[in-house]
Amino acid sequence: MALRFFADQCVSNSIIETLRDAGHEVLRLKDHIPTDSPDSVVIWKAQELEAILVSLNGDFADIVAYPPDKYSGIIALQVRNHLEIIPQLMDKLKIFLSSHPETGYYAGKLLLVEAHRIRIRG
Secondary structure (H helix, E strand, O other): OOOEEEEOOOOOHHHHHHHHHOOOEEEEHHHOOOOOOOHHHHHHHHHHOOOEEEEOOHHHHOOOOOOHHHOOOEEEEOOOOOHHHHHHHHHHHHHHHHHOOOHHHHOOOEEEEOOOOEEEEO
């Protein structure tokens, strides 16, 4: 079963293609709202599209500002200015996604994808 993702403007083409190659649907922010939209609009649009938000923006990892239980799912890729770890993060994420292919699994959860683990909040 394919998952639907909404890629924040900071998500690179290589990340989008990796998710698509794994059989998932990825909607790009720039195709739906202005690229300079505030975070509140970005997460609202992800909800409207019934998609899991994927972002490198650390703001979405803040559970006080964006409580996971209010959203359809947030995946925060923890790059921390080390773009060279993106392939490793994506390998870890693809394995996780294939183990949890149901959209409902992600509702109310924040996944913090790090080089050595995936932490789940919510």
